[in-house]
Amino acid sequence: MAPFDSVTARLILLLAETGSIGRAAEREGIASSAVSRRVSDLEARLGVVLFDRSAHGVKLTPAGEAYAEGCRTVLRAIADLDAVMADFGSGHRGSLRLACTSSALTGRLPELLARYAGKYPGIDIAIAEMGAAKALLALDEGRADVAIVSDNYDFTRFDIRPFEDERIWVLAPPDHPLSAQIEPRKSLSFDAVTPHAIVGVHHSGSLDRLLAEAAAKAGRPLDEALRVESFPALVRMVEAGFGIGFLRSTSLHLLAGTDLVCAPLAETWAMRQLLVARRKSSPLSAAMKSFIQLCDETYLPSA
Structure with missing residues (x-):
């Protein structure tokens, strides 16, 4: 069985709607012969007839009705998946794994996280409290996306910015x-x-x-x-x-x-300063980007 072809699937549904190869071809901006060839190739692969053809146009056969309904289901799933991925890409869905010191949790971090969660309710936040050395190790090993730690460590491998003085x-x-x-x-x-x-x-x-x-x-x-x-x-x-x-x-x-x-x-x-750190080589997800941006926007340097 050949892989599902979304282009052909859309043509099948357009043919079912218009009942005409010519009108379907016109709507899609392609040649009528290209539409006919796609349908014929699909029928040959499936071993079934999808359309009854006549001088008056085309009409779905029972097998064609079943296939068309399946196409609708798959295309809806693809559209839903695109919407879900768009949410992840925009930072409205996803996950954020934080490794932070107790100093960070007794400072402004809880209020900032509450603000972040209110703005991005679809993002799952996981918080691990640990010492700074262990938090940086968690970044290195990919067990955390972002760490908030004190500034007296080696940050050669990390991208850093101030979080709190x-x-x-x-x-x-x-x-x-x-x-x-x-x-x-x-x-x-x-x-x-x-x-x-x-x-x-x-x-x-x-x-x-x-x-x-x-x-x-x-x-x-x-x-x-x-x-x-x-x-x-x-x-x-x-x-x-x-x-x-x-x-x-x-x-x-x-x-x-x-x-x-x-x-x-x-x-x-x-x-001293608490710093926001992330691994330089790690991809910057939308959830991470939006969190770091909020940290930057709300950071107030000491006078």
């Missing part, structure tokens, strides 16, 4: 010796905080790496009293008096309901 803050209990140096709207030098015991978080995470590198450059290793694996746990341990802690500005909401005091670090290295 963030600063590192130090926090302390109100009765801690450091709290006397924390004043509203004033930054604090890293040298002022390094003599104090700290509560560490996420070994080898981006914040941990950043602080360790800064301490190494200053020649003053951090005195880590203990380590936790989440920022809410860090806040609780600082509240309990185990030491001072560090948070990104995107996580400062975790201090709500506590009496902890905080201040931004003064050093330029403490002003």
Whole structure:
């Protein structure tokens, strides 16, 4: 059986509608002989007669009626498929797989995703929360389309753009010796905080790496009293008096309901960015393109 020929199928339906080879040929802008040849070739392949021919024109046989109905079904399916693909191509349908850090999820990402989902309800969004290194690995292995991660990694293989500015803050209990140096709207030098015991978080995470590198450059290793694996746990341990802690500005909401005091670090290295990253070699789907465009449109650089 030869493959389905949509051109011939449309001619069959046009012949059924007009009852005339001449009128069908005129409507399609082709020669009558070309129409006759297509129908004859199809009948030969199928081994059936599709039309009764007479001086008055052509009329579908019972076999022709069945074939014409099948043509309508297939052509409708093709039209529906084109419409579905057009939706995917326009970004109104599809999927978006995000790999992002906890900092991204405590910043503006949830509100942006809600806006994106409202604008593109046909796109399925899958979110995987993980460390920045694992998120970039997920991009490399094709398990994620887009990653939102901190900026202190090797991005050679990735296309990147800013997502959100963030600063590192130090926090302390109100009765801690450091709290006397924390004043509203004033930054604090890293040298002022390094003599104090700290509560560490996420070994080898981006914040941990950043602080360790800064301490190494200053020649003053951090005195880590203990380590936790989440920022809410860090806040609780600082509240309990185990030491001072560090948070990104995107996580400062975790201090709500506590009496902890905080201040931004003064050093330029403490002003960081979250980045939107994607693999340079990956095809840019409409869903990815529309998400990245929304990220660009809503990004507000710090003053």
